[in-house]
Amino acid sequence: MAVSGNTSSADGGVSLTSKTPILGQKLYVIIAVTVIIVTVGLLLIFFLIRRNLNSKRRRTMRVKHSSGLLPLVSETINDESMERASKVSLFEKDVDEKEEIKPIVEVVVTNSGSNESGTNRSDGASSSMSAENLSNLGWGRWYGLNELEIATSNFAVENVIGEGGYGIVYRGVLRDGAVVAVKNLLNNKGQAEKEFKVEVEAIGKVRHKNLVGLIGFCADGAKRLLVYEYVDNGNxxxxxxxxxxxxxxxxxxxxxxxxxxxxxxxxxxxxxxxxxxxxxxxxxxxxxxxxxxxxxxxxxxxxxxxxxxxxxxxxxxxxxxxxxxxxxxxxxxxxxxxxxxxxxxxxxxxxxxxxxxxxxxxxxxxxxxxxxxxxxxxxxxxxxxxxxxxxxxxxxxxxxxxxxxxxxxxxxxxxxxxxxxxxxxxxxxxxxxxxxxxxxxxxxxxxxxxxxxxxxxxxx
CATH class of the missing domain: 1.10.510.10 (Transferase(Phosphotransferase) domain 1)
Structure with missing residues (x-):
């Protein structure tokens, strides 16, 4: 004798088509909705965990230009990373240093500034130093280009306090009122990135009363800028x-x-x-x-x-x-x-x-x-x-x-x-x-x- 879909099965179990007390819905509907809710919940939890891990991994390299927020301060470099930085390719010695000493050495000197012949890099090559590499160094603070443009009144001529073969130095006032000197490096055949690397490596971690302190830096596309403490009595x-x-x-x-x-x-x-x-x-x-x-x-x-x-x-x-x-x-x-x-x-x-x-x-x-x-x-x-x-x-x-x-x-x-x-x-x-x-x-x-x-x- 056939059993109705709304009645119990012959062995006393409940049919999937049986109605339940939950909004009068059938059992198979309740099961399907439950499975969907649990699956969505698990996916959401997995997504949140993964996003949190990625956020922590990238927190020192994110710079927000449009929001107006101050960039994150990278962590202080330790002795191990200092030793590694002196060996890895980020700050490799010039190719010229690996060459044998020749009787005649090319002398490149100037009367008014320090001009070194640039290497044969294109302007686009200067962008090879990524934000991730720099932020991992832990030297100074990362500044957004927009923040430095505001500080120097868009690099106004009246704010120029020095000029040399490598770039122009501007007086700038940051959002917190601090007065700084901003060096906008000239990208002559990739020379901007070369000096950028040298200065960050040479004095990035140095603090001495008779050395100008490097406060931070900015790398935006081909732009390379260095931010120093401001010394207010000329040279x-x-x-x-x-x-x-x-x-x-x-x-x-x-x-x-x-x-x-x-x-x-x-x-x-x-x-x-x-x-x-x-x-x-x-x-x-x-x-x-x-x-x-x-x-x-x-x-x-x-x-x-x-x-x-x-x-x-x-x-x-x-x-x-x-x-x-x-x-x-x-x-x-x-x-x-x-x-x-x-x-x-x-x-x-x-x-x-x-x-x-x-x-x-x-x-x-x-x-x-x-x-x-x-x-x-x-x-x-x-x-x-x-x-x-x-x-x-x-x-x-x-x-x-x-x-x-x-x-x-x-x-x-x-x-x-x-x-x-x-x-x-x-x-x-x-x-x-x-x-x-x-x-x-x-x-x-x-x-x-x-x-x-x-x-x-x-x-x-």
Missing amino acids: LEQWLHGDVGPISPLTWDIRMRIAIGTAKGLAYLHEGLEPKVIHRDVKSSNILLDRKWNAKVSDFGLAKLLGPEKSHVTTRVMGTFGYVSPDYASTGMLNECSDVYSFGVLLMEIITGRSPVDYSRAPGEMNLVDWFKGMVASRRGEELLDPKINVQPPSRYLKRVLLVCLRCIDMDANKRPKMGQIVHMLEADDFPFRTESRPPRDTAAFRAGEDAASKAPSMD
């Missing part, structure tokens, strides 16, 4: 060679403070970091000054890193005419001694108020180094002083500083003192006029400097 070149009147605001004491601060900044790069940083473009326009005349070394676009296992790197000769050491110019071998020579020229510039090369002067005075050495050899050291210095320093102190200059520009690079030793030389009251019979406790380079001082002509 040393402007104060030495600008129109400051018959009496310079840079007194002898202020000049020595600037020289010592610069030496301390370079000493930190050479001796306080691993790998050490060779600045390669030490000059007066790259020494920024604050309102208290504290020096801050800037512009690391030509810097090179030198690991502990290396005594030098071989590269194309870069720098500014008049500051480049002869040994580096002739061989292309770069190490700390190259910066020491450049600092010696800078110190001469601070003392004399003259440019390293000045074609407006008499033939024997065009080259600052040659003229300086000739004046010292002729025992006319006091005539080297900038005539705009109102109060001359004590003769004893002047002699000491002149001898430091001569040591820095020694033609034998191995006899030049280290930057840390130069700091002590400039600060010590008794050096180099020691009366003790015991030898100095410093290194061989320091002792070599003592010997050079004893052989130098007297300036009494």
Whole structure:
């Protein structure tokens, strides 16, 4: 006998077509709806979990341009990632460094800026540095291009505070009121990305009172920008060679403070970091000054890193005419001694108020180094002083500083003192006029400097 679809089955079970108390719906409808709800719920949970994981993985590389939100701050880099960054391809050494040293080295120098010949990259290649790579470095903060455009009034001409071969520097005010310096790198044959990489690697993690701090960066398409702390009193070149009147605001004491601060900044790069940083473009326009005349070394676009296992790197000769050491110019071998020579020229510039090369002067005075050495050899050291210095320093102190200059520009690079030793030389009251019979406790380079001082002509 057939059983109705609305009745129980013969074995006492419930038919799928039986009506249920739930809205009077049949059982198979209730089961189907339940399966659909459970499936949708599981899919939704899976989607939310996956999205949360992806969001965490990408949180340091997301920059929102249209929303106006501040970009995320990437995490502080640790020692392990610092070591890895020095080895991986993101900041590889130039191809030129792997080449053998040749008798003739191409010299690319300028009088007013640091111009390095660009590599044969197209503009599009500059976008190869992705946001993911940079955000993983953990150096500084990622800024959106729109935020920096607003900060600089769309890179207005009236906000320009500096200009060189690599880019233009603008004064900017961020949304929180902080004043910064924004360097907009010029993308000449991919040069913008090259300097971008070098500066981020060289000073991205460095914090020193005599080095300009890198606050953050921006990479948007082919655009490359660097954001620095703002130093509000111009650069040393402007104060030495600008129109400051018959009496310079840079007194002898202020000049020595600037020289010592610069030496301390370079000493930190050479001796306080691993790998050490060779600045390669030490000059007066790259020494920024604050309102208290504290020096801050800037512009690391030509810097090179030198690991502990290396005594030098071989590269194309870069720098500014008049500051480049002869040994580096002739061989292309770069190490700390190259910066020491450049600092010696800078110190001469601070003392004399003259440019390293000045074609407006008499033939024997065009080259600052040659003229300086000739004046010292002729025992006319006091005539080297900038005539705009109102109060001359004590003769004893002047002699000491002149001898430091001569040591820095020694033609034998191995006899030049280290930057840390130069700091002590400039600060010590008794050096180099020691009366003790015991030898100095410093290194061989320091002792070599003592010997050079004893052989130098007297300036009494």
